[in-house]
Amino acid sequence: MPKKLILIAGLPVFVALAAALPIKAGAGQPDIPFAENKSISLPIDCTPGTDCWLPNYVDADPGAGASDYTGGVRTYDGHKGVDFAIRDRRARARGVSVRAAAAGVVMAIRDDMPDINFKLLKPKALKGKECGNAVVVRHDADWRTQYCHMREGSIRVRKGQRIKAGTRLGLVGLSGKSEFPHLHFMIFYKGVQVDPFTGRSIKTGDKVGPPLWQAAARARLPYRATNIYHAGFSAEKPRFIAARRGDYRSDKLASPVKTLFVWMDIFGIHNADRLTLRLFGPDGTQQAERRVNMKLKKPRARQFLQFGFKHPRGTWPAGAYRGEMILSRQLSDGLKTYRASRRVTIN
Numbered sequence: 001m002p003k004k005l006i007l008i009a010g011l012p013v014f015v016a017l018a019a020a021l022p023i024k025a026g027a028g029q030p031d032i033p034f035a036e037n038k039s040i041s042l043p044i045d046c047t048p049g050t051d052c053w054l055p056n057y058v059d060a061d062p063g064a065g066a067s068d069y070t071g072g073v074r075t076y077d078g079h080k081g082v083d084f085a086i087r088d089r090r091a092r093a094r095g096v097s098v099r100a101a102a103a104g105v106v107m108a109i110r111d112d113m114p115d116i117n118f119k120l121l122k123p124k125a126l127k128g129k130e131c132g133n134a135v136v137v138r139h140d141a142d143w144r145t146q147y148c149h150m151r152e153g154s155i156r157v158r159k160g161q162r163i164k165a166g167t168r169l170g171l172v173g174l175s176g177k178s179e180f181p182h183l184h185f186m187i188f189y190k191g192v193q194v195d196p197f198t199g200r201s202i203k204t205g206d207k208v209g210p211p212l213w214q215a216a217a218r219a220r221l222p223y224r225a226t227n228i229y230h231a232g233f234s235a236e237k238p239r240f241i242a243a244r245r246g247d248y249r250s251d252k253l254a255s256p257v258k259t260l261f262v263w264m265d266i267f268g269i270h271n272a273d274r275l276t277l278r279l280f281g282p283d284g285t286q287q288a289e290r291r292v293n294m295k296l297k298k299p300r301a302r303q304f305l306q307f308g309f310k311h312p313r314g315t316w317p318a319g320a321y322r323g324e325m326i327l328s329r330q331l332s333d334g335l336k337t338y339r340a341s342r343r344v345t346i347n
Contacts, residue, residue, distance in 0.1 A: 039214040040101035040196060041165050043147060043185045044084045044172065048220050052096070053229045055182070055267040055301055056083040058195040062205045069197040070223050073299045074268050080193040080202060081148070081186035085267070086172055087230055090246025092181035095154075096172040098147050101185070102165050104139040111155040115174040115181075131184070132176020135169045148184035149176050180244060180302070187212060197221075224268075228325055228340035231264035238263040240304035253346050256315040262323040263306035264340070269327070271296040276326040279309055282319025320345045 046052035057068035059079040066077040086096050092115070113132050131148035135155060138144050151173030157163060174181045187194050189208045192201050196212040213221065232238075234248045235257045242248065243263055253260075262277060271294060279288040288309045311317075320343060327338040 038143065038199075038209045038212055040145070040187065040212050040217070041099070041214050042217045042220060043099055043101045043145070044183050045097040045099060046084065046086065048084070049222075049224065049227070051087060051091070053085050053227045053267055054083060054221070054224070055085050055227075057197070058082060058193070058202055060195055060198065060200070060202065060205070062201075062203060068223075069195055072223070072225055073270075074225060074301075076301070081146075081184045082196065083182050083184055084172075085180060085182040085229070088244050088246040088249075089174070089181060090249060092151065092172060092174060093246075095151075098135075098150060098169045098172060098183055100137055100163050100165055100167040100169055101145050101187070102137075102139050102143075104137040104145075104163060106157045106159055106161045106163060107136040107138045107144065109135050109155050109157065109159060111150075111153060111170070113152060113175040115152050117174065117179050118177045119179065126177055130177040132178060133170070133173060134176075137163065137169075142190050144188040146186045146188065148186070149173055149178040149182060151175070225336075226266065226268040226270075226273075226327060226329070226338045228264055228266050228327060228338055231262070231323070231325060231340055231342045233321070233323065233342065233344035234261040234263060234306075235259070237261060237308065238306045240265070243304065251344050253344055255318055255346055257346050258315050259308045259310050260316050260321065260344075260346075261306055261308045262325075262342070263304070264325055266303045266305070266327065267301065268299065269294060269296070269303045270299045270329060272330070274328045275305065276328070277307055278324040278326075280322040280324065282317070282321065287321075316346055318346050 044052060048054060056079050057075045058081060059066045059075045059077060060069050061067045066075050068075045086092060111133050113129060118126060133150040133152055135147045135157060136144060147169055151171040152175060154171035155169060157169055172181055172183050187196050192203045194201055194208055199209040199211050200207050232248045233253065235253045238248055238261055273294040275292045277290045278286055281287045290307050323342050325340045329336045
């Protein structure tokens with residue numbers, strides 16, 4: 001048996017790190033003081049809303065439906081943790097650190113699974129290993145945290161090691177049952193997942209503690225129903241696979257450019273959302289505008305969109321251009337808008 005494959009007794013198969021010999025939770029390990037308020041810090045080195053985003057929250061509905069802690073739809077049925085997504089695979093390659101959310105003892109790790117979209121693997125390759133490369137930390141007799149989908153070979157802690165809050169555990173990856181680079185973060189109370197935004201058990205909905213985020217961490221996690229999290233320009237028709245790989249990150253394009261493409265990736269897009277895209281030229285005047293009304297059967301966790309603009313005289317002149325993206329949603333209490341902008345220079 002590989003040294004780093006350990007099954008934590010009492011955890012569901014989905015979050016078990018491997019089907020190896022079980023160990024009694026906490027056996028031979030002294031209690032680690034866990035603050036009375038059970039507060040946790042941000043488990044990732046990033047600025048939410050700027051270079052990382054929360055595409056999925058815990059499913060707060062213990063039944064067959066799905067809703068996040070606000071009653072919104074930024075989750076799916078049975079989602080047991082909070083996802084922290086980074087921009088693309090290029091950001092993953094540079095490295096984004098995963099940090100311990102609280103002091104504790106490392107109970108288990110796995111660090112030998114490849115970083116690959118799970119849809120390219122056979123289902124049996126992930127059976128019992130959906131969490132991918134991971135770390136489990138025990139905080140006291142009842143509380144644990146788990147960190148999933150980490151980068152292969154990046155884990156920097158060892159089983160049995162005492163660690164402090166903020167200790168670097170490894171890097172965000174694409175291992176296990178994952179389609180995009182992100183950290184899937186879970187917190188457990190007596191073996192059952194808890195929503196850190198509410199302190200409620202996701203199995204029963206009962207409150208088992210206070211909201212768990214430290215004040216400083218919570219302030220960095222305002223709820224965002226939608227994020228235009230990734231966008232840019234391209235001189236060729238952009239493909240979502242290449243965009244999510246990080247191929248269109250350059251802010252410079254070489255002339256001649258006949259069609260100037262603007263693309264974007266959006267977390268949390270709904271039916272009837274209106275997307276307005278405006279293109280501004282080097283002199284600041286609006287060059288073009290496109291409006292689209294989304295027609296969806298249900299909200300989508302992630303949507304890639306691209307639009308091409310041709311210049312009436314054949315090629316776009318050299319200079320700096322700006323794309324402005326506005327997503328509008330009509331709610332019962334009024335119109336909600338989400339904005340983003342990107343710049344590019346044609347040389």
